[in-house]
Amino acid sequence: TRFPGGIDTIRQFREEGFKVAFVADVVGTGSSRKSATNSLLWHIGDDIPGIPNKRRGGVVIGGLIAPIFFNTVEDSGGLPLMADVSRLRMGDVITIDFKRQVIESEAGEVLAEFNLKPPTLPDEFRSGGRLYLIIGRNLTAKARQDLNLPETDLFTTVEWPQPKEGQGYSLAQKIVGRACGVEGVLPGTACEPKMTTVGSQDTTGPMTADELKELACLEFQSELFMQSFCHTAAYPKPADVSMHQSLAQFVIERKGVALRPGDGVIHSWLNRMIIPDTMGTAGDSHTRFPVGLSFPAGSGLVAFAGTLGFMPLDMPESVLVRFRGKLRPGITLRDVVNAIPYFAIKAGLLTVAKEGKKNVFNGRLIEMEGLPDLTVEQAFELTDATAERSAAGGTIALSKETVAQFLRSNAALLRKMIEAGYQDAGALKRRIEAMEAWLANPQLLRRDENAKFAAVLDINLDEIKEPILACPNDPDDVRLLSEVAGDKIDEIFIGSCMTNIGHFRAAGKIFEGAGYLATRVWLTPPTKMDRAQLMKEGYYSIYASVGARTEIPGCSLCMGNQARVRPGATIISTSTRNFDNRMGDGAQVYLGSAEVAAVAGLLGRLPTPQEYFKVMEEKVLPKKDEIYRYLQFDALPDFTMDYLRD
Template sequence: AGSGLVAFAAATGTMPLDMPESVLVRFHGKRRPGITLRDLVHAIPYFAIKKGLLTVPKKNKINVFSGRILEIEGLEDLSCEHAFELADASAERSAAACAIRLSQASVETYLRSNAALLRIMAKEGYECADALIKRAEAMEHWLENPELIEADPDCSYAAILDIDCEEITEPIVCCPNDPDDAKLLSEVAGNKIDEVFIGSCMTNIGHYRAASAILGQQSGEVPVRLWMAPPTRMDRHELTEEGLLSVLGKAGARIEIPGCSLCMGNQARVRDHAKVISTSTRNFPNRLGNGADVYLGSAELAAVTARLGRLPKPDEYFKEAAILKGKEQEIYSLLDFS
């Protein structure tokens, strides 16, 4: 809650809480080869603009998501970790919350792995071991009789946005410096890029494997300043074990301490007035660097851009990303502790 509501609650002993309306985003069809989950993230503002539910200019701005709950359907087979990429970006839509309909199997897999991880952490001496064990026990209790929360069949929505994945034929980027300003890659292809950042909570270990595969085609260092910040120490450890940090280092990547790094805006910074493509959550003015122009895109697109020193044409992107074809299950597999 905001500070005003907290003060009200402290003074009166009650807190008014209105239930926001929901906006439903329904995905249909099959994703085309080379189209990433990050492109689906950006498809939400892109198709909302086309439908008149969102505008980019701040004056008289329209934003159907603002203050509402973003509900997403049609991607039930995603893992919870991959679904988080969509939920994470709901903050950039100014949504109050996000709920994604997933299969029971996806939720069960996630909770089994996390319960096992919490028990490992407690055993290895992490603080608040009792709390970790209680949380693991709560997950295991749910797994004994799993039941998912689902939308009522007759519920109504403030708006419904249908997105056909077959219509997404090329990557979608968000342009400087507004995460609502979603455009097709072909609209900005050829623009020079000085720095590339692959990191933030919008990434998982699969993105670094994919980037390594693309950058592994590079002979020598890339023509840009390349930043890499795995989101967790576990991810960094696994990348080291798989020998991928060496591949990234040979391409000229600067490996940052796991965490937010450039995305936080008060840690590492790009050079003043740099042209950047980033996998981070947002590209607000001056966040990554003073006067920087920041595009948001997938890790795969960022890796291709790093090789070229410019935003690629769609056919260039698909040609470079073709190295991932047939290896998706191996590349995008997640850490499982169960």
């Protein structure tokens, strides 16, 4: 533990009559925010009368608080505050003054100031959580209306930002506006946008099911609710096996769509079900739609969105990331992903150190433009990685033709799912109809030229002259390949929601003819359709020839909750994050492209840029059109969802 004797210390403080606050420079950037919140509130929160094994309340103060964790604490009845914590010390007795919005010492000295955001936070805290406030406020309004009583003044009233004449909106602001029935929604506005697509995965799914029961959900009001089994399918424990059956049935009974263990990663599937310019959420921080806009959430908020079909949202500001120029041969989209923090650090918008950390992206939306001809699969690499920037979400401007091609493919996949017996068939049919309706009149929202942003980051792709890697163990600590070349690599992992079929073909071409490698190689396609196609094309025989360990489609090493790398191993991974001990005890994890990882696997170390480009020029670039083809299901009338099976 990083807090030896912590539980006893907290107990002692509470026995002395104090409430206990949790304070840190950076809070809540990891996974499983609902689990983390429940665990934290169990030690610093208060019992809920009549409800066993659950607590609410508790104060969390952070220099930066990741948006999903902030919202989860908010929804769970806790009090999250962002303030400068540099003068707060373990064991300090402090007073939080909400009227003056300051934190004082026992002697009355002001130690820090904070802004009360959202302004309804005190009401949420008194109500036992934001969701209870929303439900209670709406019930109160309806009851008073039926009784011919005026509106109550019990709740905090807020004047939200109002649009000016000729108001410009960003793409995200327009998407949220459409989900709220207005032209656009400005930052700082509390709103309740429609959630067209909602997802749940299997590590947080049981908690979501419990919350759905508390909300008395008998049928989902969101147009599509999907449950995946990607985190526990590979090496299930007996409890997981039981959950795979019971949770699937639970979701289907409420007219949701249940995937099957081994189908693949939640995001790779959910992206295949979204409708352009609509909104959604899911209980996983990498729910970052490449088309439309999603706000990932904790289990409670996911259950709320699925049950009621909308979700409370405090509209964040946006940071515009503008790409220009052209990628050099051999530079990949993963290098572009890492270029965002790289150029942000150079611009003074981001720091790596945790103490006093500066992060212009934290809690904001990242809106990207300048790469309109990316496929949607490629675009997801960029929106997916907004999670590692601690952003609330991300958008990317794509061409109408690209999006239409993606939807035609997805409609064909959903038809195949119905043929294969996936349930609820009615939900799948309705989603196919929505896709066909969009295809009949394909239109995409675009940002206004006069839209305002909290910051603008310009990235010239011509300036990326070699691969960029995130270094152990921080996704913000990005460096050029030449700075880390030669570091010994024990294991490589190619997999996670950050990958698509092109990455596995590229790795196969690099491995071909290499013989058995000393480096341990892990390969996990994101979906079973990717695996089926790779098998048909003979790539699995190449993987076997180098001694690679191929896992069933799913999350695999990315979360590290089942299989893990050797303790103390140094690895290069295509996964999402490289936090301490996530992929293995004491593991040192580089994050980079599948192509760099494959070359490192050949050499047993990180290559020099010259070595990397030599392999790319010999094995990958001459066949790039063949390698970087994506699954277009409508153009494959005889495709199967699994190898040699319908």
